[in-house]
Amino acid sequence: MKRGRTPGVIPYIGYGSTEWVRVLGRVLYLPPTETHEAAGTDESLKPVVAQVARVRGWRSFTSVHVPYSPVRVLIDGEPITEVASDRGGVIDHVVPVQLTPGWHTITLQASGPGSEHAEAAHAPVYIADPTAHFGLISDVDDTILNTALPKPLVAAWNSFVLDEHARTSTPGMPVLYDHLLAKHPGSPVLYLSTGAWNVAPALSRFLERNLYPMGSLLLTDWGPTTDRWFRSGKEHKTRELSRLAREFPDVKWVLVGDDGQHDEELYQRFATAHPENVAAVLIRQLSVGQAVLAGGRSKARLQRSVSGVPWIYGPDGATLHQELRQLGIL
DSSP states (O other), X not given: OBTTBEEEEEEEEEEEETTEEXXXXXXXXXXXGGOOOSSOSGGXXXXXXXXXXXXXXXXXXXXXXXXXXXXXXXXXXXEEEEEEOOTTSEEEEEEEOOOOSXXXXXXXXXXXXXXXXXXXXXXXXXXXXXXXXXXXXXXXXXXXXXXXXXXXXXXXXXXXXXXXXXXXXXXXXXXXXXXXXXXXXXXXXXXEEEEEGGGHHHHHHHHHHTTOOOOEEEEEOOSXXXXXXXXXXXXXXXXXXXXXXXXXXXXXXXXEEESSSSHHHHHXXXXXXXXXXXXXXXXXXXOHHHHHHTTSOOOOOOOSEETTEEEEEESXXXXXXXXXXXXXXX
């Protein structure tokens, strides 16, 4: 224990199929007053979950993680297995289980030394319908969330200073996502970002507050790796996209990003390698000012179509929505 703190789990929204679940979370040393639930009972899944941050703002980066901590996993109250956090305290495991499509509740509880009084933490997990052949993968920064700061300062500002209510949503994007899912019910939704796991609770609240559909956050650990000082956001996104193609081989994804830096390049590579897994690529065009703050526009010279995959450009959700309707995707 660290000065009266005990190991506790901050769970993240997971996803899976009817045969497996990807369990996501992090084990930190938390004060006793902060070991309340991250998501409530099944009643809280109507239709979104208010994930309560147990560690807010800059504290999310100064809190001490618990490496290699054993964690008990329950789904819908039934004990399933025990997993362990990695060297950064992150929980990321695929657990075999038989579940029906839709939302379920996953419960995680630290069970290592010093965790005798650790409280259980709950979060939703979405099980994709095996008959669903459509899904949504969305970038976060500059695509659906805007912060008027130069790119090098965004991560520090978002994490250590900014009141999360100052983050603004891209106009029309929540409506676009809502209509996509209404057209294709039962589809999985994932938010793929180069942000750190530390800001997952704040991002979850942003999505809920701005009426975005609930979905899993695929973030990255913060800090150095075993072989480099800084983690590669591009490698993280490339790895997760390839993983989703393997996990859901029959799903065609709508990939949503922006023209600020790397999304066009990454999506082009993925669409070229997996054209059967891409329904369309949506690129939110930044304004001149936003592009300057984002570090410039992508230097990739891309065609509007890659391997037959349609590419759609627009400054907001309404424009992208109109283009999708013309393609028959909406």
